[in-house]
Amino acid sequence: MDFLAWSAVGQKCIEATLLTLLPSLDAAPQQLHEAMHYAVLQGGKRVRPLLAFAAGELTQANPATVAVAASAVEMIHAYSLVHDDLPCMDDDVLRRGKPTCHVQYDEPTALLVGDALQSLAFQVLAENKLHVDQSVQLKMVRLLAAASGSRGMAGGQAIDLESVGEVLNLEQLEFMHSHKTGAIIRAACLLGLYCGQTVTPATHASVNEFGRLIGLAFQVVDDVLDAEASTDTLGKTAGKDLEQGKPTYVSAMGLDKSKTLALQLREEAMEILTEFGDRARRLRELADFIVLRKF
Amino acid sequence: MDFLAWSAVGQKCIEATLLTLLPSLDAAPQQLHEAMHYAVLQGGKRVRPLLAFAAGELTQANPATVAVAASAVEMIHAYSLVHDDLPCMDDDVLRRGKPTCHVQYDEPTALLVGDALQSLAFQVLAENKLHVDQSVQLKMVRLLAAASGSRGMAGGQAIDLESVGEVLNLEQLEFMHSHKTGAIIRAACLLGLYCGQTVTPATHASVNEFGRLIGLAFQVVDDVLDAEASTDTLGKTAGKDLEQGKPTYVSAMGLDKSKTLALQLREEAMEILTEFGDRARRLRELADFIVLRKF
Numbered sequence: 001m002d003f004l005a006w007s008a009v010g011q012k013c014i015e016a017t018l019l020t021l022l023p024s025l026d027a028a029p030q031q032l033h034e035a036m037h038y039a040v041l042q043g044g045k046r047v048r049p050l051l052a053f054a055a056g057e058l059t060q061a062n063p064a065t066v067a068v069a070a071s072a073v074e075m076i077h078a079y080s081l082v083h084d085d086l087p088c089m090d091d092d093v094l095r096r097g098k099p100t101c102h103v104q105y106d107e108p109t110a111l112l113v114g115d116a117l118q119s120l121a122f123q124v125l126a127e128n129k130l131h132v133d134q135s136v137q138l139k140m141v142r143l144l145a146a147a148s149g150s151r152g153m154a155g156g157q158a159i160d161l162e163s164v165g166e167v168l169n170l171e172q173l174e175f176m177h178s179h180k181t182g183a184i185i186r187a188a189c190l191l192g193l194y195c196g197q198t199v200t201p202a203t204h205a206s207v208n209e210f211g212r213l214i215g216l217a218f219q220v221v222d223d224v225l226d227a228e229a230s231t232d233t234l235g236k237t238a239g240k241d242l243e244q245g246k247p248t249y250v251s252a253m254g255l256d257k258s259k260t261l262a263l264q265l266r267e268e269a270m271e272i273l274t275e276f277g278d279r280a281r282r283l284r285e286l287a288d289f290i291v292l293r294k295f
Numbered sequence: 296m297d298f299l300a301w302s303a304v305g306q307k308c309i310e311a312t313l314l315t316l317l318p319s320l321d322a323a324p325q326q327l328h329e330a331m332h333y334a335v336l337q338g339g340k341r342v343r344p345l346l347a348f349a350a351g352e353l354t355q356a357n358p359a360t361v362a363v364a365a366s367a368v369e370m371i372h373a374y375s376l377v378h379d380d381l382p383c384m385d386d387d388v389l390r391r392g393k394p395t396c397h398v399q400y401d402e403p404t405a406l407l408v409g410d411a412l413q414s415l416a417f418q419v420l421a422e423n424k425l426h427v428d429q430s431v432q433l434k435m436v437r438l439l440a441a442a443s444g445s446r447g448m449a450g451g452q453a454i455d456l457e458s459v460g461e462v463l464n465l466e467q468l469e470f471m472h473s474h475k476t477g478a479i480i481r482a483a484c485l486l487g488l489y490c491g492q493t494v495t496p497a498t499h500a501s502v503n504e505f506g507r508l509i510g511l512a513f514q515v516v517d518d519v520l521d522a523e524a525s526t527d528t529l530g531k532t533a534g535k536d537l538e539q540g541k542p543t544y545v546s547a548m549g550l551d552k553s554k555t556l557a558l559q560l561r562e563e564a565m566e567i568l569t570e571f572g573d574r575a576r577r578l579r580e581l582a583d584f585i586v587l588r589k590f
Binding site for chain 2 (some may be wrong): 003021027028029031032033079084086088089107108109111114115116118119120122123124125127134135137138139141142145146148149150151152154155157158161171175186295
């Protein structure tokens, strides 16, 4: 199966799994549940679930199990987008070409959608059998919770807010992004990995480092795309970073050097995968996809 | 030890445990961490942790273990207050006699404080040893996640928002409150219970029902206090329910009948505890405290 076919299968699988894990639209409170579906089932590239599937191949994890763990990751991602788009945060009205959650519904509903999706992510990790060893499953809860919290994604968002209008050096930029987007990307890889056979500390470290590099590359490419693309092709409001005075790789080092950095991060990520041989095929393809998607 | 002394010990214990579980103020992002401390360490009655300690006595749970599980519950409660106080929700400026989180800091910080506290609650449940049997610990994660989400607390909040200006009958009021405040109160009791010896389905059901009754009583008393008390003695803006057109027990059945209902719920809750004999002493005292606190 080529990469496009593989990722299409993964995307379909994750959509189907999310649909079974989300609350029924018949259950009260119906509007909240409808808005949760709206926030989660808008398509998107599903990069994090795909990373989980790909990392799961290193430990021969059952894809159906990975799909559940990856759905939890995707729920955290979806909640963060809903909250980031709120008027008091980025105040964005478009997401994947459609009205953001608080525009489609209202602000209180969007706030609760994010809150409830976060709860659901942990409920999903705790109530489905993801591993014969329940200590491994508790570890998955811990990994995702740590990646979501104040020393992970939410913390990165706080650093981002503090940084508006500031000039950040590359180290500070990397610190911010390794929290804001990197933590969940690393968690996606690790959760997929842990769904399979026993994970050695060395493998954990390698996959974590792969996730770190690819997460950073993802952000650099995002900054490049935001600077280059039009609102039409991006599906969200383009050029907002510059307009809002947010520090980006492009503002810190220019377009060309940003592209070079992305390619360099890809090289480093590929080197880490060498030890895994053929089993890392999908991770390699994803690294390429993430870095080369629109260059 | 009389009830006052016992609850003072419990409150001190939970404050100390929360302090060790919250991120250090030295760690980045510092302002977010400071605001998380502000939101969690403002005192309060700590009713939910006390319920956990009291329920833990039924299964001879180690209080130090219960303190960790109860801290997770209290973090969920604290996050919900921070988000409920936001301008797009209840728009409240006072909480326990002090500025609410978004007034003391700002709205984006308060949003992230809530988000990060929710993550931390699940991290705490997953990374501390709460039971020799890890399937029991996963069950605790599941219980708290379900109680927090769209079919628990967040869902209750959504129903509450939809109900502003509506006339609810008693059944609808109970449905709303059993989600909005009841779910977390039940979870507090059950998490304390599960920290100890094996819980039979019958004991689970009894404690869950006790939590349901006492959670409802708690809300009825809250409505009575809101209608009767002044802002000064309440420590939060009084009379807001009426002003905002929110349905309450007082608006649905009047002050006197509300008080009678609270006492009746207390009676039912006490009956359930009969089977547990002396071990339920603290649960009985808490039921009294909750219902009779200001009448």
